[in-house]
Amino acid sequence: MKYILIRDDDVNFFTRPAMLEQVYGFIFENDIPINFSVIPAVNSAAKTESCHFGAGSPEPFLPRNIAGEDRQFPITGNHDLLRFLNAINRKEFLLHGFEHAGKGGKYEFESEDRKVIETKLTEGINLFEEAFGEIPETFVAPQDKYSRTAFAQIRNRFKTLSLGWVDSSRIPFTFYCRYLQMKLMHRNYIRDGNFLITEHPGCMFSKFMNINEMSKKLDEYIAANRITVIVTHHWEFFEKGALNTDLLDAFRRRITGLAGKCEFLTFSGLRKKLLN
Numbered sequence: 355m356k357y358i359l360i361r362d363d364d365v366n367f368f369t370r371p372a373m374l375e376q377v378y379g380f381i382f383e384n385d386i387p388i389n390f391s392v393i394p395a396v397n398s399a400a401k402t403e404s405c406h407f408g409a410g411s412p413e414p415f416l417p418r419n420i421a422g423e424d425r426q427f428p429i430t431g432n433h434d435l436l437r438f439l440n441a442i443n444r445k446e447f448l449l450h451g452f453e454h455a456g457k458g459g460k461y462e463f464e465s466e467d468r469k470v471i472e473t474k475l476t477e478g479i480n481l482f483e484e485a486f487g488e489i490p491e492t493f494v495a496p497q498d499k500y501s502r503t504a505f506a507q508i509r510n511r512f513k514t515l516s517l518g519w520v521d522s523s524r525i526p527f528t529f530y531c532r533y534l535q536m537k538l539m540h541r542n543y544i545r546d547g548n549f550l551i552t553e554h555p556g557c558m559f560s561k562f563m564n565i566n567e568m569s570k571k572l573d574e575y576i577a578a579n580r581i582t583v584i585v586t587h588h589w590e591f592f593e594k595g596a597l598n599t600d601l602l603d604a605f606r607r608r609i610t611g612l613a614g615k616c617e618f619l620t621f622s623g624l625r626k627k628l629l630n
């Protein structure tokens with residue numbers, strides 16, 4: 355059986371439940387498990403380094419009138435959003451950094467400052483617990499970037515790290531053997547004791563991808579791997595506030611097409627499958 359994990363990124367204080375409903379309503383109705391990677395205290399000064407949006411411009415998930423100000427907005431301050439998220443039937447929440455904003459030319463979790471990383475993780479976990487009544491088990495690093503210092507702490511505090519790809523220059527030397535094993539076995543995950551690292555093929559349901567090419571690539575990826583993490587950004591389905599129906603139709607067709615042929619999982623569900 356092939357396993358599929360849907361991972362939405364960037365839910366934060368400013369996320370409107372109506373947007374999530376428009377994009378994922380069919381997933382909720384069909385009781386398909388979904389994973390939300392949540393920013394616990396988004397900073398309105400967060401910038402994107404994506405060439406698509408223009409490197410150095412405000413993160414596209416921030417409202418235009420607030421973007422730029424160096425201020426944190428804890429997710430616990432948006433009660434409507436939390437009510438909506440907590441009421442979803444089959445969901446799991448993942449910790450997506452802390453404020454999603456880098457400093458000094460480095461992404462948020464690229465810092466080598468142990469104290470800074472420790473504080474961000476502790477505060478992020480505390481906010482997450484207050485919002486969802488549980489401790490996060492899976493970590494998603496903003497922009498997929500992390501230092502060796504951050505990796506060591508993520509390894510200690512989480513059960514799973516969900517990444518685009520494992521960068522051999524960012525993992526500790528003790529992990530290198532596991533990394534080589536993954537490459538030799540043509541796998542897209544590493545298991546080290548009870549700790550799991552998963553890779554994914556990138557964000558495919560994006561307006562910057564050609565829908566047909568993306569679909570072919572995804573077919574090939576699913577055929578070649580036992581596990582596929584499909585990463586989406588709910589905010590990418592909107593263009594100046596209007597829903598991109600072509601992109602959403604492609605996403606909906608793909609997910610409903612996979613239902614029945616594959617098993618949809620949360621990250622904790624995946625761990626049960628792989629570690630038992």
Ligand SMILES: [Zn+2]
Pocket residue numbers: 363364450454496497
């Ligand atoms: Zn993100």
